[in-house]
Amino acid sequence: MKVLKFGGSSVASSENINKVINIVKDSSYKNNIALVVSALGGVTDLLLEAGNFACKNNAKYLESFKIIEEKHLQVTRELIPVNNQSGVLGTVKKMLNKLENTLEGVFLINELSPKTSDKIVSFGELLSSYIISEALKNKNLDVVLKNSQELIITNENFSNAAVKFDKTNVAIEDFFNDNKHKIVVLPGFVASTENGENSTLGRGGSDYTAAIVAAAVNASILEIWTDVSGMFTANPKIVKEAFPIKNISYQEAMELSHFGAKVLYPPTIQPVLKKEIPISIKNTFDAKAEGTLITKVSSNTNPIKGISHIENMALITLEGSGMVGIPGFSKRLFGALSEQKINVSLITQASSEHSICIAISNNDVDKAKEAIDTEFSYEMEHHKVDELVIEKNNAIIALVGDNMKSHQGISGKMFSTLGRNNVNIRAIAQGASEKNISAVISHKDIKKALNSLHAEFFENQTKQLNLFVVGVGNVGGKLIEQIRKQQQYLLDNLRVQVRVIALTNSKKMVFNEDGIDLENWKSALEKGEVLNMDTFHNNVTVLNLRNSIFVDNTANENISKLYANYLKQSVAVVTCNKIACSSNYANYQKLKHLAREYNAPFLFETNVGAGLPIIDTLKNLIASGDKVTKIQAVLSGSLNFIFNNFNEDSAFYDVVKQAGVEGYTEPDPRIDLSGVDVMRKILILARESGTRLELEDIKNNSFLPKASLDAKSVPDFMETLKTEAAHFNKIQQKAAANNCRLKFVAEFDNGTANVGLQEIPSDHPFYNLDGSDNIVLFFTERYSKQPLIIKGAGAGADVTASGLFADIIRIGNN
Structure with a gap:
């Protein structure tokens, strides 16, 4: 039958x-x-x-x-x-x-x-x-x-x-x-x-x-x-990659059902367990699906059969010096709870007997507090036992499997995975049978914890990156296109799944928890809601996705001021926006500190040299014990393009205008031509070298005439490039007469820095720097005579986007 x-x-x-x-x-x-x-x-x-x-x-x-x-x-x-x-x-x-x-x-x-x-x-x-x-x-x-x-x-x-x-x-x-x-x-x-x-x-x-x-x-x-096809490796409503478990033991099924696997009521197993009657969990709406077979012994070789959880839990801690060495405290505690018919889901006790911590339902907290306070009123009055410590809005997550005891390092793997994903563990319980390892975490971290653990124990070690992208102009648009083209490659070859969860332009924003379709992101953004960066941040926080990355493709100062908020939420920051790292030194240090404290990468390779590995190379030099003594660099692809194309046959105004059309300069070319952009870049390199320096400490030898410096608007500035043509022509003619080329050079030497236009002779490494290329010469204790040279394209939306993409992949490979 x-x-x-x-x-x-x-x-x-x-x-x-x-x-x-x-x-x-x-x-x-x-x-x-x-x-x-x-x-x-x-x-x-x-x-x-x-x-x-x-x-x-x-x-x-x-x-x-x-x-x-x-x-x-x-x-x-x-x-x-x-x-x-x-x-x-x-x-x-x-x-x-x-x-x-x-x-x-x-x-x-x-x-x-x-x-x-x-x-x-x-x-x-x-x-x-x-x-x-x-x-x-x-x-x-x-x-x-x-x-x-x-x-x-x-x-x-x-x-x-x-x-x-x-x-x-x-x-x-x-x-x-x-x-x-x-x-x-x-x-x-x-x-x-x-x-x-x-x-x-x-x-x-x-x-x-x-x-x-x-x-x-x-x-x-x-x-x-x-209504589901068996018991799943995790709740499929929370973990999209969860799948049905083909075979599981009675004990494993009981553990999973106790910890929230709602397809099975825990007492169900008891009557059939003694007689070893198999239980099959099947789907009424997909009758042909295999489902889960529950038997005495599981044939599944994975020591972990499932990850489950119980929501809406509270931690109650009873502690006090008067508990040490005194028998009967546990009996009294659990007796008081039993009288109120309060179920205890987890127990942990310090070996010193100084404290006992239990997990119960949030709904039972008031009743439990009254019962415990009454039971231990004498001890509390005489300060032998402290006031109860109650922490609501927690959850219990549990790894379940019969064979965990025969596999080394599972608990370590569990806790390191949670740690890497910034999930704080409030309490731990593990029985000697090792069928279950339980941990109490914040309720808000359930989704992140379950997905992280499922990826670690059940998936092909695929790391999911969830991007929140601000700015979809030239650079942002190119970045999205690069991600779209490389998504499958990264998944197949690096086991990195990159999902764009949110996008913004200057007016609108769009969110999709399952990932925005990058084939149709423009239309999705057009239908999005009005941009509000407070709402944007709140959405990122509420979603609380593992490996979240805030990507800033703007040059907006207000956006850069938000980085700290994201890092504090353990959200990584990847940016080409130079303002944060070139702001006051205290803020720069604060961001670096927050990145370390909250285990959230703060990467800004594209701040200097677009996609060139300048900052990464510098970090590796410092980390390996080398010391930077001097830096010489051409760091503005915009200015290099301008001065490579400015000659006796062209007007300075026309070359600057062409640079803007081709996307080499900012919409406001004063940012590039004033030298401020280069000052920020050399400042960042100096700081990454270990020197405390502020932007105002850098000497700017501007080549612009006073009329250009005093211009109140972009049209006024552009007009001065015409009226001051003689000034610019004189600079060009002097360099040509000296058989030199003009390069806007940044230098850092013995703790000081300066930027300015220089005449570069033909035997200098900068002389043949063409187009919009950048070049950096690192003089260090190891590279004292012949500098370490990094050279290549240093401007343009494509290479900047590729630098951002490289930082994102770097997080994925970490």
């Missing part, structure tokens, strides 16, 4: 019930079937709601009842052919009338005892089992309905009754020995006391009913049909 149990989602509508009927029909060809059913989806909650309204003398109970009534009558009409409906509808209405009368009684006396509550909620399964049995009969199947209340006998602990197995097993065996029908339909959840009073097995009790029946009849298998 097979026992099949269908939950509330499987019998939520006539459409779903027809799927159930087809599954039962297919199973009954070769087997006798015991079919256990839950109440129609949502009905149990409605029954409880109606009872609570009635108890409070609130006439709204009638509204709840009407919804229950209509739901059952509608399902009956849809399942039963019209010519057979009258008798079935009549019985359903009689049952509903009894329910209404019971609710009316509660309403009149304003009292709802656990016994009466059990009677009310029992109607859900009694109604559904009757309707489904009649629907099966109308499919010409050999069916009989048997009320589980006549078979399962319990004590009088109403709402969560304990089964009396000696009498229950005899009743079930006798019934099935005499039964001649192919299919027996039984209501789940419901039972009765020895005195015939209605009782229930607690929420999730329909699973328990099925297990009790399966054990009593020695079923070949217990199939639990639900």
Whole structure:
């Protein structure tokens, strides 16, 4: 015999019930079937709601009842052919009338005892089992309905009754020995006391009913049909990459179900465990899916079978010097909680016996505090025990697996993974059997923790990077295009999955937690909401995704002031915006400190030399123990382009204008031509070399005439390039006469720095620097005679974007 149990989602509508009927029909060809059913989806909650309204003398109970009534009558009409409906509808209405009368009684006396509550909620399964049995009969199947209340006998602990197995097993065996029908339909959840009073097995009790029946009849298998294809490696609603576990042991399934795997009710396993009856978790809506098979021994070789969690937990810590060496504190603590029927999900105690920490539901905190304060009032009054420390809004995450004890380093791997992703662990518990390693974390970190651990233990070590990109102009647009083209390559070759979660331009922003489609990002952004950087930051914080990276493609000072906020949230920052690193030294140091403190990379390679590995090379020199003595560099691709194209045949104004059109200069060319941009770059290199320097400490030997420096607007500035043409021509002619080329050079030497236009002779490394290229000469203690030279394209949207992309990949490879 097979026992099949269908939950509330499987019998939520006539459409779903027809799927159930087809599954039962297919199973009954070769087997006798015991079919256990839950109440129609949502009905149990409605029954409880109606009872609570009635108890409070609130006439709204009638509204709840009407919804229950209509739901059952509608399902009956849809399942039963019209010519057979009258008798079935009549019985359903009689049952509903009894329910209404019971609710009316509660309403009149304003009292709802656990016994009466059990009677009310029992109607859900009694109604559904009757309707489904009649629907099966109308499919010409050999069916009989048997009320589980006549078979399962319990004590009088109403709402969560304990089964009396000696009498229950005899009743079930006798019934099935005499039964001649192919299919027996039984209501789940419901039972009765020895005195015939209605009782229930607690929420999730329909699973328990099925297990009790399966054990009593020695079923070949217990199939639990639900709305998912088995037990998953993690909650698939939180971890998209989670997948069904093919095979798992009873103990592992119990651990996972205790820690929130809702497809299985924990007590379910107990009756079938002793008889080693397999349990199969199947999907009503995908009947051909393999599902999960629960047996005595798992055939799965992975020592970790699943990652589960319990939400809305609170940590309570009882501590005090008066606890040390004094026996009985634990007994008193748990006794006080037991009297209040408070379930403890996790316990940890310091070896010094100075403190005991427990995890309970947030909902039980007030009750627990009152009970513990009362129990230890004397000790607290005499300062032997401190005031309780209560921390709400936590969660427990758990690694589960039978074979963890035979594999070294799993707990270390778990905690290092959480640490790398900045998930703070508040408490830890691990039994000697090593079937479960549990940790308490902040509720806000659940998603990040589960996804990080799942990637570590179940996936091909793919690292997911989640980008929040500000600015989609020249550089930002190129960056997005580069990411789009390389996404699959990075996934296949580097095992790095890059997702763009958010984008902004100067007016709008768009978020997609699953990743923005980079084929259509422009249209998505057009439909986005109005840009608000406070809202943007709040969204990043709420999403709390692992490996989050804030990417700044702007030159906006206000955006640069936000970096600290992101780093404090353990969000990495990648930027081509030079303002932050060239701001006051204290702010620069603060950002570097926050990056270390919160384990959030702060990368700004493109601040100097666009995509050239200048800053990275400098960092490696310093880290390896070398010391920079001097830096000479041409760091402005814009100015290099301008002076490489400025000659006797061209006007300075025309060359600057051309540089702007081709994207070499900022929209405001004064930023480039004033030398401020180069000052910021040499400042950053000096700071990265270990020198404390401010922007005002750098001498700027400007080549611009006073009229250009005093210009109030970009048009005024551009006009001075025409009116002061003679000034610029004189500079060019002098250099040509000396057989030199003009280069805007930045120098750092012995703690001082300067920038300015220089005439470069033909034998100098800078002389043949063409186009918009940059060049840096590092003179160090190791490179004292011949400098370390880095040379290449130092301007342009493509190379700047590639530098940003390289920083992003660097985080992925870390």
